Each structure stands twice: as C-alpha cells, then as structure tokens.
Amino acid sequence: MERELLSVVVTTFNNADTLDACLRGVGWAEEIVVLDSGSTDATLAIAAHHGARIHAQPFAGYSAQKQAAIDLASHRWVLLLDSDESIGEEAAALLQRTLVAPAHAGYQLWRREWQFWRWQSARTRLNHYVRLFDRQRARMSGHEVHESVLVEGSVGVLDAIIDHYGEPDIAGRTAKANRYSSMQLADLAQRRVTWLRLRMVAYPTVAFLRYYLLRGHYRSGWAGFIAARVHAFYAFLKYAKLYEARQRQLHRGEPDQ
Incomplete structure (x- = not known):
C-alpha cells in the first residue's frame, strides 16, 4: 500500500552547522523545500547537495516565513522542521508508516533539547509540537515568536522524537x-x-x-x-x-x- 507523498519544509538563515544533519534524516521524502532569508555561509550549498528545491525571500517573521515555505510545497502532506532539528531512523520509519493511512489531520512529535553540553535527561518532560500535517487543513498561528501549527481537524501524537540542537552555549x-x-x-x-x-x-x-x-x-x-x-x-x-x-x-x- 502506497503512502502519501511528503514535502519536508525548512526555513534557513546561516545554518551551515546544523542543516546537513537536518536534511540527511529526511532524504527519503519526495521533496525538500528550503526557504532561505539571505544566508552568506554554506547553507545553500548544503541544501543543494541534498537535492532541496531552494527559494529565497527576506525574513518576514518566524510564523510568516514558515507559512510562505509551507505554501511552496508541492505535496499535501508536510513535515515542518527547523534547520537545527533532525530525526533519526526510527522516527523516519514511523512517519512513513503513518503516511500510509493517516488517521488525523496533523500529528505532534516529541522534541528532545540539547542543553549546552548534554542532552536533557531522558526522565525530563519533553515538549511536543505539530510538525506532520495536511497543509490543506493547517496553517501557522501568526505569532511573532513561539509560533505553532493550527490544525482544522483531529491531531494525533506520534512516539517519534525530533532532536533539537538549538543554541549550543x-x-x-x-x-x-x-x-x-x-x-x-x-x-x-x-x-x-x-x-x-x-x-x-x-x-x-x-x-x-x-x-x-x-x-x-x-x-x-x-x-x-x-x-x-x-x-x-x-x-x-x-x-x-x-x-x-x-x-x-x-x-x-x-x-x-
């Protein structure tokens, strides 16, 4: 049984340190869309190396920039990642299985945080965010910061972890x-x-x-x-x-x- 086609959407600005790991984990997706806001480091070269479809526009704010990137996707189902996030093989396999017959309009994924010199303890509470969704039934919240994906329809929770490197110090x-x-x-x-x-x-x-x-x-x-x-x-x-x-x-x- 075939799964839904997937567009991975990433917004970037001078993210050469983390973008390779981000895109390497989603090489199985049918499309990778990168919307850049003026990078001057190796970000665009890394995106091109991974076969991403690259677009550029001035930064419009976190929510508006991500919505613009989502609107560029070719496929109905979208995986939204930050450029300093990545997923492993187990999470990728679960996403692919979920897309065979999605039961919800969107899915929350757990996120594990890098804290300066170590990962947060496995016994701490993880945050979870909607990252996999049907873009025809979802949109960004519009907030300047702490933006989120708003879904029209039911939202499920996947036992999949996003690794977030964030600020290293x-x-x-x-x-x-x-x-x-x-x-x-x-x-x-x-x-x-x-x-x-x-x-x-x-x-x-x-x-x-x-x-x-x-x-x-x-x-x-x-x-x-x-x-x-x-x-x-x-x-x-x-x-x-x-x-x-x-x-x-x-x-x-x-x-x-």
Whole structure:
C-alpha cells in the first residue's frame, strides 16, 4: 500500500552547522523545500547537495516565513522542521508508516533539547509540537515568536522524537531570550496584560520552578539548572520590556537631564 507523498519544509538563515544533519534524516521524502532569508555561509550549498528545491525571500517573521515555505510545497502532506532539528531512523520509519493511512489531520512529535553540553535527561518532560500535517487543513498561528501549527481537524501524537540542537552555549541561549522577548512585544501589546509590576517580581520565580521542578530539568544536573535560570530571565524580560514600552508612552518628553 502506497503512502502519501511528503514535502519536508525548512526555513534557513546561516545554518551551515546544523542543516546537513537536518536534511540527511529526511532524504527519503519526495521533496525538500528550503526557504532561505539571505544566508552568506554554506547553507545553500548544503541544501543543494541534498537535492532541496531552494527559494529565497527576506525574513518576514518566524510564523510568516514558515507559512510562505509551507505554501511552496508541492505535496499535501508536510513535515515542518527547523534547520537545527533532525530525526533519526526510527522516527523516519514511523512517519512513513503513518503516511500510509493517516488517521488525523496533523500529528505532534516529541522534541528532545540539547542543553549546552548534554542532552536533557531522558526522565525530563519533553515538549511536543505539530510538525506532520495536511497543509490543506493547517496553517501557522501568526505569532511573532513561539509560533505553532493550527490544525482544522483531529491531531494525533506520534512516539517519534525530533532532536533539537538549538543554541549550543549559554551566550547563545541568553541572546535568544533577549531577542525573543523583544519580538514578543507585538503579541503582548495586543493583549490586556495587567499587574505588570507583580509579574516582573513573581513570574520569573514561577517560570523557574515550573521548568526546573515540574518539567523535571533538575534531572539534567547543572545544565538543567542553567537552562531554567535562562528561562526565568526570559520570563522577566518580556514583562519588563512591556512595562518599559508603556512607561515610554506615558512619558513622551525628553529624558530628564
């Protein structure tokens, strides 16, 4: 019995360090679509080596860029990957079996995180995201950051793991927290976020405890502790920057000399 044809969709920008592993794991797919936003390293050469169909456009934001890449796919079923993610042979085999007779409009896959110098402990809680879906019944959420795939129809969960390399060091993780918290201002500004001072004081601690204890990252040793602290820093930054933006609106004059 034949399976559904699959388009693998990846957005890129200077991802030469991780793209080869990403595309190597999906060489069995009928199509690989890469939408690049101006890479100056070996990203495009790596994509061409793997037979990808390469397109380019200026970066339009994470959600819009991914939606544009999805729209370029030739086949109905899409596997959406970040350029710093990869899947192994077991996950690939499960995806292929699922595509023989898909029972849902989309499927969530688990994601394992690289934390600075080690993988997160096998006993920590993994995040899961919709990554395999019928693109005629799905679209990106439109959020500036933490974008997700919204599916019209039922969503299943596959026992398949995506390996996410992310930021390889603390400097990269904190830089991402700073960048994402700035980008999230547009989303937060559309919501009626109240009690900002209290959120700045209390929410970072809540975020740390939830990540470190409830999600089990204490099992990853000091790497898990540092990751939880950076996560709490991000929780603080997004509300502090929203508070700053509101204060600037209230005090539109020149700064005090």
